[in-house]
Amino acid sequence: MLQIAAIREHKEAFITALKKRNLDAAPLIEKAITTDEQRRSLQTQLDETLAESNKLSKEIGSLFQSGKKEEANQLKGKTGELKQRSKTLSDQLQQTVDTLQEILYTIPNIPQDTVPAGNSDEDNEVVAEHGILPSLPDGAAPHWELAKTYDIIDFELGNKITGAGFPVYKRQGARLQRALINYFLDKNTEAGYEEMQVPLLVNEASGYGTGQLPDKEGQMYHVGNDDLYLIPTAEVPITNIYRGDLLEQKELPIAMTGYTPCFRREAGSYGADVRGLNRLHQFDKVEILRIEHPDKSDGALDAMVVHVKNILEELELPYRILRLCGGDLGFTSTLTYDFEVYSAAQKKWLEVSSVSNFKTFQANRLKLRFRNGDNGTELAHTLNGSALALPRIMAAILENYQKENHIDIPKALIPYCGFDRIEN
């Protein structure tokens, strides 16, 4: 959520920047500003009314104490009208505040200057490409076939137990999953990210804090009885650790990592793109998050990109990095880099990480601030990225490393797996 004070101050610049998202924000911004003016005017009127009635109350108090009951009772009569007025004003104020809030919820974050214009993922800018695309022999199998051949992932079984998109990992497949999780967590903690293990169900306030609510309500599984949501990403519980906090400047930066299963309803997506591991309702992901001083967040984003890069290179998976264009940029982000690995049998690039700088957008909803040493408080910047999402890494490993009668395990993972190949 953008700050209304910033909108007021940078109105034109914001409208221009939001055009990159192919959004004509002018009407929304105008409405936000006029609603805010209304809000402030109502607030002032209410304050004055309350001030008057506070004053009267004090007078009544001292009259009672000095035994002037008659005069006190006379004054009491006057307070009734003030009370009525302040009730009306505060109702109006509340309504205006709610309206303003609703408007602000619908305005996406301001893209940074470097974000390219564009409408869809086709306009994303490839900023780096690394590794040689493996050329597999004819008859190379996509991972869903390999999964069956070596009996390491069972999609039908998941169907039986739960439904589509909930695979069962078996034998060496299960072990490889666990190896990847541990490997990623180790890489992240080595880089200074503190490991957290967090709840997989969150309350409504947490959903609002990181921006999944109200925009993406339909994306999350909702547990009605207890009004809780299954997390779509570890970003939600981990970022919300700091919801409402006022940090000391010296506590920054904060860097955290966590592994969680992620649950996404992905309503209405079927077809070739979602075969096998490409898109699931439940999947594993290791996330990295940072809370930064505003002056440092740009550098922090770069550092996160380098970190993810290093992991992919160690796994020897060919990848490319995309800078998302305005049309593809997430609602809450100012700048996002996507990592895609090449899945050789599908001959497709698969997104395995998304690294974003949200600047104050989340912090404003979270009320996550720090003392800036200048006698003031300031919103912190939040960033997060996947390091990394498992299923598509798994898919790429299986496909790219397949040999005639087995699948090799990337060197870096062998100590974690305890075996160097998958075979029957």
Add this chain to the structure above:
RNA sequence: GGAGAAGUGGCAGAGUGGUCGAAUGCACUGGUCUUGAAAACCAGCGAGGGUCACACCUCCAGGGGUUCGAAUCCCUUCUUCUCCGCCA
């Protein structure tokens, strides 16, 4: 799940209807002293709205109510603690 108790500033902890945004201690920040540090002493020290700056307004777990006036009384939700039950 049942019975009881409690939720106050970064922490501890006073405050049971008016002068309380809140004593006191610790922590923290600045200063004096010191070669430096510690100790001691002095001063400052919650947040949000609003204002050029003041004024002013709001916040004592959340929500609602009683009252001219609520941290204080009532209702309700949540959380914590103690005891009991259940249980990985």
